[in-house]
Amino acid sequence: MTSQYSQTAPANRRAFLKTATAAVTIPTAAALVGSTLPGTAQAAEPTELPDFAPVPAGATGPALNAEGYFVGRINGNLYWVTDSYYQAMFLSTREGVVLVDAPPTIGHNLLRAIADVTRANGRPSKVTHLVYSHSHADHIGAANLFGKDVVRIAHSEARRLLLRDADPNRPIPTVTFDDHFDLHVGGERLQMAYHGPNHSPDNIFIHAPDHATLMVVDVLYPGWVPFKNLAVSQDIPAWVKAQDVAMGYPWQTLVGGHLGRLGVRADGDVQKQYIADLTASTKAAMSLDPTPYFEKYGQMGNSWAIFKTYLEAVAEQAAAPVVAKYTGVLAAADVFTTDNCFAMLESLRIDAGILGPFSTRP
Template identity: 55%
Template sequence: MSIPDSTATFPEYAPLPESALGPELNADGYYAGRVQDNLFWVTDGTYQSAFLATPDGVVLFDAPPTIGNNLRRAVDELTAAENLPNTVTHLVYSHHHADHAGASYLFGDVVRIGHAETRRLLQRDNDRARPAPEVTFEDSYTLEVGGSRVELAYHGPNHSPDNVYIHFPDHDTMMLIDVVNVGWVPIYNLNLSEDVPGYLDAPDRALEYSWTHYVGGHLGRLGTRDDVTLHQRYIADIVDSSHAALGSVDPTPYFARYGANAWAGVAGYLDAVTDAAAAPVIEKYTGVLGAADVPALTTTTTFSILQSIRLDLGGGSQVHP
């Protein structure tokens, strides 16, 4: 084990806005509460899960390993309060990533449901902690358990190739994971998203549904439609700023300076464009969204969007005369 460096310095950041903070965690390190009626949610302050408590058993939506066995505790606590059975009968995967599904194995032999691509990817990954779903769908799937209804839909790749929309029409709730971090900026590289155009389109898709409550999969509180709209403004400002930077930063000095070292010239130019695009967004959203002033977060998100503008949309391309 390495010994911490007592001389290390750590940067200071702006105070978090109140809108970034969720409810206080209990002594076991989680918070569990009601979303609406028999739909509940669980958070450890960083990750989120949800479940339906029905007379025919519990339907769990995602099983993040950081929450882990606290999911079992939350289910036991809230089903006991509702005088309902605590047996988990179904587990729905939002997508295949281990940080949202890695505690699936804790629930044993349940009916697992996910997109067909989720099954393919989990079979590829061969992770015992994430058994592949037995029940799959391509476009949509309606799950009804104990009088509760859930609508699952796939609208194409976004954060991942298999990320689905989980709509609770009878509970006024949308669950869409790893797209909007309620009250916060995305983590590195646009929440580590694989399909940038799909990611940028996903909030619009979510807002086409009827809902009031939003489960985003991360951090400490539930969201609202206003939270999704704020996220859209943040992303739109990055897009606009990226277009402006692509049109204003001259690549010539970087390639002239590094000559035959082409990658050094490319890196210098793209870093300069990214920094120019990110700077006004960081300034605008510091104090509005949590961690907006942590430079690497908005900067790497800007880089991902900027590269999509260049590579997916053809923006900023320079054609040799």
């Protein structure tokens, strides 16, 4: 690694700080409060975009129609909708439609997909119930499309978070529950359960037992590695445990909320193995010698540079064998595995107390 400093740094931290403050005018905290950054920030045009491994054929889903969506039957009166990035699920009942999630990337195509199905089966097209898997805007940011009369169902923590966010695109749920909620509408049923925080504090499991289908969002990613930083989950140990909870349900089809295809049980098994390999590789890489990082950046008094360079080096070392094993098996193994190793590394440090060179000194 190269340093941004071309001259030799002072021998000790005190001398370095003295030299640095003499050469640089540092504004006071009072001067910074209320000040604005000069100029207008603009996104730079990328000069060269990276190349990644091809997506395995088994990771892709059905082709989209001219409007940019696909709607298909899962089983009986249970259907799913995707735009190849996000997914929703709905039950067509004698009394109307029960919809689970309303991703804004699909948006008005949800209405078109529901119309496609109900026109064919002669059932009502009105959405009478809307279930929120969790409060995140990327999954329910089109919830305002379904009017004020729809019954909105979510976990009680989702209600608290949505009240805080005050987003008109995500109306407050009208029905909430803490542990379990069974919904019966027009001869169909959904079983909702809360198993504790995982990806988010309010993420629930939606089971359609009559159709052998489970919808749980941002936990399992059929055919793909998990999204960046282990699905940007707020509780990594609980998120890992949620995969076991999901596999404990008697489902044959999984609606994971993301990407272009449905899941089967083998997908859950592969992801669990990916996480096990990622965890083991990260633990092993934590033996990386930190001395060069302390020597280079410690003399500059730059503690954050020590942490940044060392932790990133551990993540890169941990990712290498995992990427090699899963390239061609899981899509985007070379895209997000280093980020996922970094998230696992931080969880091992913070949640498991495996601190590596930052542990208690003798």
